[in-house]
Amino acid sequence: MSDLFSLPVIPARGGSKRIPHKNIKLFAGKPIIAYSIAAAQASKCFSDVIVSTDNQEIATVARRFGGKVPFMRSPATADDHAGIADVVKEVVIAYEAWLGRTVNLVCCILPTAPFVTADNIRAGYQRITDGDADAVITVVRYGYPVQRALHVDGQYVSMIWPENYGKRSQELEPSYHDAGQFYWIKKEKLFEHGKMFIPRTGFICIDEMQAQDIDIEEDWSIAEAKYEVLQSKRSL
DSSP: OOSOOEEEEEEOOSOOSSSTTGGGSEETTEETHHHHHHHHHHHTOOSOOEEEOSOHHHHHHHHHTTOBOSSOOOGGGSSTTOOHHHHHHHHHHHHHHHHOOOOOEEEEEOTTOTTOOHHHHHHHHHHHHHSSOSEEEEEEEOSSOGGGOEEEETTEEEESSGGGTTOOGGGSOOOEEEEEEEEEEEHHHHHHHSSSSOSSEEEEEEOGGGOOOOOSHHHHHHHHHHHHHHHHHHTO
16 A cells, blocks of 8 residues: 555435335345445454444444544435535545545445445556546446437337447447446545546446345345345355
8 A cells, every 4th residue: 555545535414215224224234334344444454434324323323433534424414415526535535644644545325236346446546546537436337238228208119329220239339337336536636626536537337246236125135035046156
């Protein structure tokens, strides 16, 4: 590791509506936020794992699993309209004032990312420090060519890009989406752009089995099923 000081921020707001208590709901026997805290600790990239929350119950759970909550989230970043970048910037400013040291790199790790690994966090660190990237995210390849996407209008469907109808899958350029695990970013770039996804963003590509967007209860069940499969493979 270099001499750059890296700060991990796990944004875990209370008040989830679609999945109540989402950030501390039990996932395969542990509060889901515990997986993000454990991966950050195991990566050895950080001295502290900071959890940003406006909820005392989340703060208590985070501390029990090794996270630090030195300050609670402000009302300005605790509503439904605050973006992740606003939350992370607030933590950086408060943390620098708290310890009196300068943060160089920030890694925002989502609290509902049970598949995040220490190895991938380290790989992101290496990519942002050894290469020319100003930010690094995890991505997953779409399983089906997006160039063949359909538009649904009433009772009928049509191709959005009909020119791709006769093309073979291997002729179409692969597309990817954000895996929703972590976002490494240089601090000065975070404050310059005010967002996590910026120009010169590098990536760590992960397998579809290692990611799951969790928005509703059905997503949660799918994620747990994937997790059980991965755990059974590791035990062989």
